[in-house]
Structures are given as structure tokens and as C-alpha cells.
Amino acid sequence: MRLILVAGTTRTAEREGISAAGATRDLLLHTPSADAEILVYGEPVRAPVTPVSPSGCPTPAAVTRAARELVGFDVTIVDGGLARPSGAPTVSVGAKPGRDIGDADPVPTAPGAFAAAREFGRSLPDDELVVGETIPGGTTTAMAVFRALGEDWPTSSSLPENPVELKARVVEEAFDASEIEPGQAAHTPELAVRFVGDPVLASASGLVVGALESDTEVVLGGGTQMLAVAALARHAGALGSLTLATTSYLAADVPELSEATDAHDVELVVTDPGFDAADAGPLSAYADGVAKEGAAMGGALYLADQADALDGVTGTTLDVLERL
Amino acid sequence: MRLILVAGTTRTAEREGISAAGATRDLLLHTPSADAEILVYGEPVRAPVTPVSPSGCPTPAAVTRAARELVGFDVTIVDGGLARPSGAPTVSVGAKPGRDIGDADPVPTAPGAFAAAREFGRSLPDDELVVGETIPGGTTTAMAVFRALGEDWPTSSSLPENPVELKARVVEEAFDASEIEPGQAAHTPELAVRFVGDPVLASASGLVVGALESDTEVVLGGGTQMLAVAALARHAGALGSLTLATTSYLAADVPELSEATDAHDVELVVTDPGFDAADAGPLSAYADGVAKEGAAMGGALYLADQADALDGVTGTTLDVLERL
Incomplete structure (x- = not known):
């Protein structure tokens, strides 16, 4: 079983109030690199920090x-x-790192990344893949991408109070600056990610399309950004088995999630890691609505549940945090 | 337990008669990429070929x-x-890819790669690392690096008949073209790899120095190229526990190996995978002196032996070959 984390950045995250994926805006750019190192080595290696939200919630x-x-x-x-x-x-x-979506062409590498990731996804030997993301600011770009595809699903937020109005203003700015109108990229998903998206959506959707084309079952581990990846893949014409595996915290935040997954022929699996328990320590922030998802957390919980290991997640996560 | 494969290229390999790590010279450049994919995925993914020697011996x-x-x-x-x-x-x-060592400055990235790899090696959380290499033509550059350090150990070859005279001529050419003389880089190993070496020796020796500096035990999995890495690390002043884990085929080819490891305070472990058995199929080429080592094979056999799994190696390798 292989879990693929697509890790990247968009300068959209540097706008005040957009993201909780880093204690300060300066540290946001390090979060995806640090998340990748934590998955691979169990701790940051080259990254100078362990990502926490401004309120101290540890990274998913x-x-x-x-x-x-x-x-x-x-x-x-x-x-x-x-x-x-x-x-x-x-x-x-x-x-390459994405520019702010208020720029005219924030992700010029998107079509190339989509194509290369598609080839890569097609050539992987695995029968099943779990795919997740880490990109601060990614729910704002995901919202813009839904609009570019002609869809109107809400996106979640890593902040306990979703700054919906701020995000809507940024999305409006993105369409004002770009060549495309809402709905205009319904048949050209690469252009949606290029003009109003981010490089993680471009790479992840290409990867998923390639995997589906080679009959790989794909589990999207995440929330509304991975839902946007599903939408992009379906708009690219990819058929095949897609599941969205998310956390109970994300699902509670987005009541429309079940309707949205149905609309894209995506199975929805929701897993509760039980971080509301008395022994969850700093993880209890998740139960209070901070972070909620990210770094393939929902997909990883799904794999833990399949292996009858869900009970051990809280304790093992606390062990991981101790070593960070 | 983590095994690190340092994978790269030197155009020295394109000289006729230097390397068996690829069926043709055109395919040599793909061998390290394919080896890396085989280790990670069990088969080539982006690389267009499965590396075999000109005589059909499968890659280590x-x-x-x-x-x-x-x-x-x-x-x-x-x-x-x-x-x-x-x-x-x-x-x-x-x-970056190394140029032919007949060039004046074949590996300008060597000092930078040595320094960055050293930082990386220092920051890895593992208590023990196995480090190996894959670079066609690497025994020729290793021979030149020994000379630059003022040492005179022989190097092995992936070919059954070691083209020693050809390699010696190439090494002489390297010193004629470069700024350094034999022995002149004894205290500056980064310059040995820069002027007469290859980027894998630069990266691997930096990694090993950094790992030793952070008290990580290092097992070098390989033959005379990894011996050159040990020499470079010792010349860089690194103390600490170093083991060279190699195959019986390599050890048989280089009778001086035990003396050479002693000289660098390196423990020598030799493992015989038993490819001379009747059921070894195409692996019997190893017993005939083809390939012998490479892609961390000796280190991997050492780990298999430690786990009491050496008996399974022939059968499992044949399974891997079937899937390639």
C-alpha cells in the first residue's frame, strides 16, 4: 500500500487571515517541506520548524x-x-511554487505538471493508492477552482472560523485578474488550476487521472481540496473508482460533502480518530475545529481503520509529537 | 532501518569498455534512475529499461x-x-551529472554536494544507516580518487574481465587534464572528487561524514567505490563506526580488500547470497564474476543475513526479476 503526499505552496497563503498551517506567515512556506519530512522520517530534518497552527494545534x-x-x-x-x-x-x-491567485497567471507550470504527473500516475505499479496534499492556503485556491469548473461547493478551512468572505473576495480578484470566467474551464481543468488554482491541485489531479487510467483504485485522503482534485479528475474525463476518505472534523464542517461526493461519483468514508477523548492532549484542538484535515490525515486514518489499528492512533500520534 | 542509495552519472562511463552497467552505452545513463525505481517500486516506472549487463546479467x-x-x-x-x-x-x-574525468573540471558541483549531503547526513534521525551507490563507470573514477588521496588500492569492475589498463590510462588522462597531482588531495577530499571523481562519490562521502559526526553507525553497502567513500570520509577527518558490507563475488575479485578496510579503520563483512546454486537462474552470472556488487547489494544482503532471511534472497530476487 502506498500513500502519496503532494506537497507545495501558493503565495495566496501569505495573505493575512487565510491559513492556519503555520504559526506565522514566514513559517507557512516551510510547512509542506516539514510535513513531508515528518511523514518520511518521523521528524523535521532540513525544515527549521515543526508546523503548528497559530493557536498551537499540531500538524495533521x-x-x-x-x-x-x-x-x-x-x-x-x-x-x-x-x-x-x-x-x-x-x-x-x-x-514550481504558485504565485498569488490575484496574479494574472499564477501557475504557469500547471499544464506541464498535470501531464507529467499523469504519466507518473499511469506508470505506478500499485493496485491502490492513497493521495493527499499539504499546501497552506489551498482551500482558497480550491474554492476558485470549483468556480472555474462551474461548481459551487463550499471549501473548509484550517482555521476554526472559516474566513469565507475573505476567501470569496480573493476568488473574485482571481477571476478579475485572469483570462478565464467562472465555468469556463469545465472542459479544460488544466486551465482552471493554471489561472486560479495552485500547483498541488495541478499535480495531484494529473496523478489521479493517470492512476485511474491504469485501473488503480484511488483513495483521496483529505477534505475539500481533495474533493476539488476529484472534480478536476472527473472534468478531465477520468472514470474509475474514487473514494474520499476524510476526518469526522472535516465532515462536520462541510454538511454538503456527501452531496458533493455523490455528484462526482466518489465514495465518501469518514473516520473519527477520537481526539475528543480525555487523553488526547494537544490533539483535542482537532475536536475544537482547528486544522481538521490535511497531509492525507483522513486517508491515513482510513488505512489505520482497515488494519484495525484506529485505537492506537491517539497514543502513537502523541509519541510522534514527543519526538518532534 | 534505512538504506540510502546515492544514484548518479559520470560521462566517463560512455568510454568504450569501461562499464557493464547497461546493455548499450545509450542505456547506461538510464541505469541509476532505473535502479532507484526498482528499489522503491519493485520495477522501473519512468525509466525505459531494466538494467542488464551486455551479457544479460540482471542489475544488483x-x-x-x-x-x-x-x-x-x-x-x-x-x-x-x-x-x-x-x-x-x-x-x-x-x-549534477559528472563529465568525463578527462575534462579539466568534471564535477564542479562536488564541493557543494559534499557540504549539502553532510548537513543532510547530520540531520537524519536514524541510529544506523546503510549507504550504497549506483553509477556506471564509478570504479574508474574511484581509482582516480584513490590516487588523488595518495592511496593505491585496486578497484573492481562490473565486467568479468577488469579492464585495468584502460582504466589506468583514463586515470592518467584525468590527472594530466586537472589541477591536482596524485596525493595532492589527501587533506582536501572534496577536491579529489571535484577534479578526478564523480558526483556520487562527492554526495555519498559528504553524507557519510555528516552521519558519523552525529554518531550514526554507517554500513557502506558495496565494493571498491564504497571503499573510496570510506577513504574520503576518513581523509575528511571523520571518526566513528564504519563497516563495509560486500558480496563474496566482490571480495573474491579484490584480495586486498581486507587490508584496505583495515587501513581505514573499517570493519569488513562479506556475505555470500549463494547464486552458484542450481536454482539461481540468470543470477548465476554473479557467480561467474559479472556485476559482483552495486546498488547497495552487499549492504542489503548484510541486512537480510542479520534478519535470518538470507535463504530467501535467491527465490525473492527471481520473483522480482519476473515482475520487471
């Missing part, structure tokens, strides 16, 4: 790592536009 | 992969100057 990458220690799946990192060198080994698909 | 990467399937260790690939994109995730240390 620690949960994914814990599930890996319990279940033993392989991890592969795809460079979906990392801004800082990662000590984790990465597969290159030609993605 | 298949043996290392088999040991991984038996023992379950983690694999990390360091890009030590790959010339072709690999579908295997890689850690970048800034190494």
Missing part, C-alpha cells in the same frame, strides 16, 4: 505519520511546488 | 529490492547527479 502530518508507524504503508512525496528544499525525497513533475 | 538493484521485500527496511534515494528523471523520489544535494 503527525497523525499520518502515526498511522504509518501502526500500519506500515509506503510513502512517496511528489513535489507539487515546494518553496523550500525538503530533506524528504521527492518526485519531480515540474511544478 | 533486483537483489537489493528482494532483500527489502524480505526485511522491510526504508529506502531513500539521494540524487547524486542523475542524468535522466527518475520516478523514484529523490533528495537533492545539488549534485
Whole structure:
């Protein structure tokens, strides 16, 4: 079993109030590199920090790592536009860091990354893949991508209070600046990610399309960003078995999730890691609505549940956090 | 347990008669990328070929992969100057493909790669590492590096008949073209790899120095190229526990190996995978002196032996070959 984390950046995250994936805006750019290292090595190696939210909630990458220690799946990192060198080994698909979506052409590498990731996804020998993402600011770009595809699903937030109005203004700015209108990219998903998206959506959707084309079952581990990946894959014409495996915290935040997955012929699996328990320590922030998902956490919990190891996730995650 | 494969290229391999690591000279440049993919995925993914020697001997990467399937260790690939994109995730240390050592400055990235790999090696959390290499033509550059350090050890060959005279002529040419004389780099190993070496030796020796500096036990999995890495690390002043784990085929080819490891305070472990048995199929070429080592094979056999799984290596390698 292989879990692929697509890790990258968009400068959209640097706007005040957009993301909780880093204690400060300066550290946001390091979060995906650090998440990748935590999955691979169990701790940051080259990245100077362990990602926490401004309120101190630990990164979901620690949960994914814990599930890996319990279940033993392989991890592969795809460079979906990392801004800082990662000590984790990465597969290159030609993605570069995304600019702010208020720019006219924020992700010029998107079509190339989509194509290279598709080839890569097609050539992987695995029968089943779990695919997740780590990109601060990614729910804002996902919202814009839904609009570009002509869809209107809400996106979640790593912040306990979703800054919906701020995100809607940023999305509006993105369409004002770009060549495309809402709905205009329904048949050209590469253009949606290029003009109003981010390099992780481009790389992840290409990867998923290639995997589906070679009859690989794909489990998307994540929330509304991975839902956007499913939408992009379906708009690219990819058929085949897609599951969205997410956390109970994300599902509680987005009541429309079940309707949205149905609309894209995606099975929905929701897993509750039980971080509301008395012994969950700093993980109880998840039960309070911080972070909720990310770094393939929902997919990792799904794998832990399949292996009858869900009970061990809280304790093992706390062990991981202790070593960080 | 983590096994790190440093994978790269030197155009020295394109000289006629230097290397068996590829059926043709055109395919040589793909061999390290394919070896990395075989270790990670069990088969080539982006690389267009499965490496075999001109006589059809399968790549030692298949043996290392088999040991991984038996023992379950983690694999990390360091890009030590790959010339072709690999579908295997890689850690970048800034190494670029090496030019022919007949050039004046064949590896200008060597000092930078040495330094970045040293930082990376220092920051890895593992208590023990196995380090190996895959670079066609690497025994010729290793011979030149020994001379630059003022040492005179022989190097092995992936060919059944070691082209010693050809290699000696190439090494002489390297010193004629470069700024350094034999023995002149005894205290500056980065310059030995820069002027007469290759990017894999630069990256691997930096990695080993960094690992030793952070009290990690290092097992060098390989033959005379990994012996050159040990020499470079000792010349860089690194103390600490070093073991060279090699195959019986390599050890039989280089009777001076035990003296050479002693001279560098390196423990020598020799493992016989038993490919002379009747059921070894195409692996019997190893017993006839083809390939002998490479892609961390000796280190992987050592791990298999430690896990009491050596008996399974022949059968599992044949299974791996069937899937290639």
C-alpha cells in the first residue's frame, strides 16, 4: 500500500487571515517541506520548524505519520511546488511554487505538471493508492477552482472560523485578474488550476487521472481540496473508482460533502480518530475545529481503520509529537 | 532501518569498455534512475529499461529490492547527479551529472554536494544507516580518487574481465587534464572528487561524514567505490563506526580488500547470497564474476543475513526479476 503526499505552496497563503498551517506567515512556506519530512522520517530534518497552527494545534502530518508507524504503508512525496528544499525525497513533475491567485497567471507550470504527473500516475505499479496534499492556503485556491469548473461547493478551512468572505473576495480578484470566467474551464481543468488554482491541485489531479487510467483504485485522503482534485479528475474525463476518505472534523464542517461526493461519483468514508477523548492532549484542538484535515490525515486514518489499528492512533500520534 | 542509495552519472562511463552497467552505452545513463525505481517500486516506472549487463546479467538493484521485500527496511534515494528523471523520489544535494574525468573540471558541483549531503547526513534521525551507490563507470573514477588521496588500492569492475589498463590510462588522462597531482588531495577530499571523481562519490562521502559526526553507525553497502567513500570520509577527518558490507563475488575479485578496510579503520563483512546454486537462474552470472556488487547489494544482503532471511534472497530476487 502506498500513500502519496503532494506537497507545495501558493503565495495566496501569505495573505493575512487565510491559513492556519503555520504559526506565522514566514513559517507557512516551510510547512509542506516539514510535513513531508515528518511523514518520511518521523521528524523535521532540513525544515527549521515543526508546523503548528497559530493557536498551537499540531500538524495533521503527525497523525499520518502515526498511522504509518501502526500500519506500515509506503510513502512517496511528489513535489507539487515546494518553496523550500525538503530533506524528504521527492518526485519531480515540474511544478514550481504558485504565485498569488490575484496574479494574472499564477501557475504557469500547471499544464506541464498535470501531464507529467499523469504519466507518473499511469506508470505506478500499485493496485491502490492513497493521495493527499499539504499546501497552506489551498482551500482558497480550491474554492476558485470549483468556480472555474462551474461548481459551487463550499471549501473548509484550517482555521476554526472559516474566513469565507475573505476567501470569496480573493476568488473574485482571481477571476478579475485572469483570462478565464467562472465555468469556463469545465472542459479544460488544466486551465482552471493554471489561472486560479495552485500547483498541488495541478499535480495531484494529473496523478489521479493517470492512476485511474491504469485501473488503480484511488483513495483521496483529505477534505475539500481533495474533493476539488476529484472534480478536476472527473472534468478531465477520468472514470474509475474514487473514494474520499476524510476526518469526522472535516465532515462536520462541510454538511454538503456527501452531496458533493455523490455528484462526482466518489465514495465518501469518514473516520473519527477520537481526539475528543480525555487523553488526547494537544490533539483535542482537532475536536475544537482547528486544522481538521490535511497531509492525507483522513486517508491515513482510513488505512489505520482497515488494519484495525484506529485505537492506537491517539497514543502513537502523541509519541510522534514527543519526538518532534 | 534505512538504506540510502546515492544514484548518479559520470560521462566517463560512455568510454568504450569501461562499464557493464547497461546493455548499450545509450542505456547506461538510464541505469541509476532505473535502479532507484526498482528499489522503491519493485520495477522501473519512468525509466525505459531494466538494467542488464551486455551479457544479460540482471542489475544488483533486483537483489537489493528482494532483500527489502524480505526485511522491510526504508529506502531513500539521494540524487547524486542523475542524468535522466527518475520516478523514484529523490533528495537533492545539488549534485549534477559528472563529465568525463578527462575534462579539466568534471564535477564542479562536488564541493557543494559534499557540504549539502553532510548537513543532510547530520540531520537524519536514524541510529544506523546503510549507504550504497549506483553509477556506471564509478570504479574508474574511484581509482582516480584513490590516487588523488595518495592511496593505491585496486578497484573492481562490473565486467568479468577488469579492464585495468584502460582504466589506468583514463586515470592518467584525468590527472594530466586537472589541477591536482596524485596525493595532492589527501587533506582536501572534496577536491579529489571535484577534479578526478564523480558526483556520487562527492554526495555519498559528504553524507557519510555528516552521519558519523552525529554518531550514526554507517554500513557502506558495496565494493571498491564504497571503499573510496570510506577513504574520503576518513581523509575528511571523520571518526566513528564504519563497516563495509560486500558480496563474496566482490571480495573474491579484490584480495586486498581486507587490508584496505583495515587501513581505514573499517570493519569488513562479506556475505555470500549463494547464486552458484542450481536454482539461481540468470543470477548465476554473479557467480561467474559479472556485476559482483552495486546498488547497495552487499549492504542489503548484510541486512537480510542479520534478519535470518538470507535463504530467501535467491527465490525473492527471481520473483522480482519476473515482475520487471
